[in-house]
Amino acid sequence: MGIKSLDELRKIRENSIKKIDLRNQGNEGDNIEILIGMATCGIASGAREILNTLAEEVSKKNIKNVKIVPVGCIGYCHSEPIIQVNIPGQKPVIYGKVDKDRAIEIFNSHIIKGKAIKKYTLDIDFERAKQL
Amino acid sequence: MTVYRTNILVCGGTGCVSSASLDVYNKFKKLITSAGYDKEVKIIKTGCFGFCEQGPIVKIEPDNVFYVKVNKKDAEEIVNEHIIKGRIVKRLLYKEPNSKRIIEKHQNMPFYKKQFRIALRNCGLINPEDIYEYIAVGGYEALGRVITKMNRDEIVDIIKKSGLRGRGGGGFPTGIKWEITKNNHSDKKYIICNADEGDPGAFMDRSILEGDPHNVLEAMAIGGYTIGADKGLIYIRAEYPLAIERLDIAIKQARELGLLGNNILGTDFNFDIEIKLGAGAFVCGEETALINSAEGKRGEPNYKPPYPAQEGLWGKPTCVNNVETFANIPAIILNGYEWFSSIGTEKSKGTKVFALAGKINNVGLVEVPMGTTFREIIYDIGGGIQGNRKFKAVQTGGPSGGVITEENLDTPIDYDSLSSIGSMMGSGGMIVMDDTTCMVDVAKFYLEFTQDESCGRCTPCRIGTKRMFEILTKITDGKGTKEDLKNLEQLSYMIKDGSLCGLGQTAPNPVLSTMKFFKDEYLQHVVNKVCPTGRCKGLAKYKIDPEKCVGCTACAKVCPVECISGKLKETHVIDQNRCIKCGACFEACRFNAVIKPK
Numbered sequence: 228m229g230i231k232s233l234d235e236l237r238k239i240r241e242n243s244i245k246k247i248d249l250r251n252q253g254n255e256g257d258n259i260e261i262l263i264g265m266a267t268c269g270i271a272s273g274a275r276e277i278l279n280t281l282a283e284e285v286s287k288k289n290i291k292n293v294k295i296v297p298v299g300c301i302g303y304c305h306s307e308p309i310i311q312v313n314i315p316g317q318k319p320v321i322y323g324k325v326d327k328d329r330a331i332e333i334f335n336s337h338i339i340k341g342k343a344i345k346k347y348t349l350d351i352d353f354e355r356a357k358q359l
Numbered sequence: 360m361t362v363y364r365t366n367i368l369v370c371g372g373t374g375c376v377s378s379a380s381l382d383v384y385n386k387f388k389k390l391i392t393s394a395g396y397d398k399e400v401k402i403i404k405t406g407c408f409g410f411c412e413q414g415p416i417v418k419i420e421p422d423n424v425f426y427v428k429v430n431k432k433d434a435e436e437i438v439n440e441h442i443i444k445g446r447i448v449k450r451l452l453y454k455e456p457n458s459k460r461i462i463e464k465h466q467n468m469p470f471y472k473k474q475f476r477i478a479l480r481n482c483g484l485i486n487p488e489d490i491y492e493y494i495a496v497g498g499y500e501a502l503g504r505v506i507t508k509m510n511r512d513e514i515v516d517i518i519k520k521s522g523l524r525g526r527g528g529g530g531f532p533t534g535i536k537w538e539i540t541k542n543n544h545s546d547k548k549y550i551i552c553n554a555d556e557g558d559p560g561a562f563m564d565r566s567i568l569e570g571d572p573h574n575v576l577e578a579m580a581i582g583g584y585t586i587g588a589d590k591g592l593i594y595i596r597a598e599y600p601l602a603i604e605r606l607d608i609a610i611k612q613a614r615e616l617g618l619l620g621n622n623i624l625g626t627d628f629n630f631d632i633e634i635k636l637g638a639g640a641f642v643c644g645e646e647t648a649l650i651n652s653a654e655g656k657r658g659e660p661n662y663k664p665p666y667p668a669q670e671g672l673w674g675k676p677t678c679v680n681n682v683e684t685f686a687n688i689p690a691i692i693l694n695g696y697e698w699f700s701s702i703g704t705e706k707s708k709g710t711k712v713f714a715l716a717g718k719i720n721n722v723g724l725v726e727v728p729m730g731t732t733f734r735e736i737i738y739d740i741g742g743g744i745q746g747n748r749k750f751k752a753v754q755t756g757g758p759s760g761g762v763i764t765e766e767n768l769d770t771p772i773d774y775d776s777l778s779s780i781g782s783m784m785g786s787g788g789m790i791v792m793d794d795t796t797c798m799v800d801v802a803k804f805y806l807e808f809t810q811d812e813s814c815g816r817c818t819p820c821r822i823g824t825k826r827m828f829e830i831l832t833k834i835t836d837g838k839g840t841k842e843d844l845k846n847l848e849q850l851s852y853m854i855k856d857g858s859l860c861g862l863g864q865t866a867p868n869p870v871l872s873t874m875k876f877f878k879d880e881y882l883q884h885v886v887n888k889v890c891p892t893g894r895c896k897g898l899a900k901y902k903i904d905p906e907k908c909v910g911c912t913a914c915a916k917v918c919p920v921e922c923i924s925g926k927l928k929e930t931h932v933i934d935q936n937r938c939i940k941c942g943a944c945f946e947a948c949r950f951n952a953v954i955k956p957k
């Protein structure tokens with residue numbers, strides 16, 4: 228359905244904000260999000276396999292509150308595949324050079340037990356311009 | 360809303376939490392509450408400051424003071440001294456390991472965030488295939504405001520005052536380009552997004568389109584509204600299938616929501632976008648060649664004027680902008696031109712995205728404010744040179760640019776500073792080279808590229824770049840003369856002056872710039888017939904190690920050109936002028952005395 232006015236666009240924004248709240252700073256609720264870098268650099272270094280692996284883990288363990296979101300490149304191409312784990316109330320954690328084994332390890336430790344695996348994390352050092 | 364006079368930020372990152380930052384956080388809470396300051400001072404658990412070795416980290420704002428290795432007792436001291444009495448606790452400040460210099464302000468710390476992302480602001484944050492996520496981060500708000508509340512002159516004014524210049528290489532002020540196209544009256548106008556990105560080693564535009572396609576669509580609609588175009592075209596190389604697919608999805612979604620099409624957001628503004636695939640020729644990134652190609656003609660440039668703003672696609676006024684240029688537009692509309700023009704240098708505003716490649720540790724994309732230095736990009740953000748080798752040069756501007764050497768590492772990067780040191784901003788490729796890179800070989804690489812990509816329309820570029828490539832090949836084969844160097848230089852100026860378009864006009868730059876900064880290396884090749892880095896195989900030399908040679912004569916016996924001399928039981932010598940580098944001596948020697956070139 229077409230958006231008929233700026234006000235209508237703003238209403239849609241209000242309703243959509245929940246979708247991405249988690250990515251900035253932990254909101255309430257218990258939905259966990261895994262972002263995965265799916266730009267050319269990510270895919271070329273194996274992100275598709277990681278996406279499939281994570282999706283398999285989610286369905287194998289029958290977890291209902293995890294959503295996997297493909298995103299673009301954050302510029303750290305040297306460390307692809309990259310995933311970001313967003314858990315409500317916590318600062319997002321970014322992992323680099325995630326291979327299949329690491330993906331499963333991270334899933335079991337961070338998603339299931341809530342324990343981040345520090346040795347695989349990436350320090351990122353940039354600030355994003357705010358839009359609104 | 361309560362306004363706090365001071366914020367105490369306690370790092371809640373994994374690293375700091377493991378060093379007991381939560382205890383420190385709780386301690387602060389208790390101390391501040393019992394001191395009765397809880398209405399004035401807020402305690403915030405933050406994300407990682409990226410300095411985990413020094414945790415727990417505590418930052419006091421707005422004072423911008425940064426304390427390291429804070430324990431529960433230190434928290435008491437910080438509250439009593441800093442918060443209550445306003446005195447900085449020197450003891451807890453960070454000391455630079457080498458100089459032992461005490462650093463107070465966060466900005467001065469070596470790991471301070473150097474990147475600021477405007478064009479890449481949503482990349483890696485939102486799902487590029489979901490328009491609702493883009494809307495959630497404020498997407499299409501700028502378009503909405505523009506078409507419902509602003510007139511075209513106002514927008515031109517904002518873009519002009521923002522100081523935004525074209526990111527496709529030329530650096531032409533975007534506001535002026537929009538104004539000119541707007542003022543050229545016609546029944547039909549077009550706006551084109553240049554996504555050809557043919558510069559080897561560059562992938563900024565691809566990443567923007569893959570990570571945040573709606574940003575570019577929104578900006579094109581804003582541009583279309585401003586100049587009076589109802590049709591947009593994205594010219595993108597077919598080698599970017601993922602970007603094309605995501606653009607395709609984005610355009611479909613925007614049409615479904617009525618953000619492209621007729622009567623956008625209930626106004627009388629109509630705008631739609633079409634994708635045009637290019638075959639990947641470098642010259643098709645040049646705007647007039649692009650337009651020819653988009654019309655189905657050969658991808659060859661035209662003489663300018665007329666400029667596309669006068670006579671572009673199908674002879675109509677056309678505004679051509681680069682992907683990254685567009686990616687800045689919505690943020691400028693929403694945050695204001697004052698915000699944008701406060702970032703960067705006097706004549707180059709905002710940020711620039713660079714694709715870091717070559718012998719650098721952190722290969723990837725960076726976006727930094729204009730005015731950042733090469734040293735900051737290469738060492739602080741890029742993590743330095745691979746294998747800790749020595750930095751030799753960095754090429755900016757791709758095949759149209761030149762090399763920047765050690766002496767210019769501290770140059771603040773902007774359009775003008777780069778031109779003044781013989782390179783150019785270009786589209787943003789940055790290829791880092793270490794001491795194993797041969798500069799003649801680099802120049803040859805770029806000339807091989809340009810002579811191949813030359814469209815052939817004008818003679819200086821078609822034949823000139825070919826001759827330059829041949830001379831460079833001769834030099835790297837070890838057959839060059841000093842005369843060749845002179846010819847190279849002369850040809851360079853002839854091609855620069857005589858070529859029709861930017862491709863030829865800039866093609867000799869890599870040669871001129873490497874000849875300027877590495878003259879000695881060229882001379883070594885032509886005079887001494889040596890490639891100092893050992894890269895040029897044609898100059899490779901077989902040698903005999905006098906320490907190991909026992910004078911058995913085995914090598915001399917197998918040499919097909921009889922260029923090895925020496926008496927029995929005495930050291931043998933290879934006559935380099937006659938050696939054909941067949942390697943027979945190397946195979947024959949049983950004492951490892953023959954040294955094979957690298």
Ligand SMILES: Cc1cc2nc3c(=O)[nH]c(=O)nc-3n(C[C@H](O)[C@H](O)[C@H](O)COP(=O)(O)O)c2cc1C
Binds near residue numbers: 524529558643682862
């Ligand atoms: C040989 C050649 C290649 C070019 N390739 C590109 C390109 O890939 N992308 C691009 O945006 N501009 C390219 N340009 C510059 C365009 O002609 C034009 O100036 C630019 O798209 C204008 O957009 P801007 O003002 O936003 O930078 C190229 C120019 C030349 C001479």
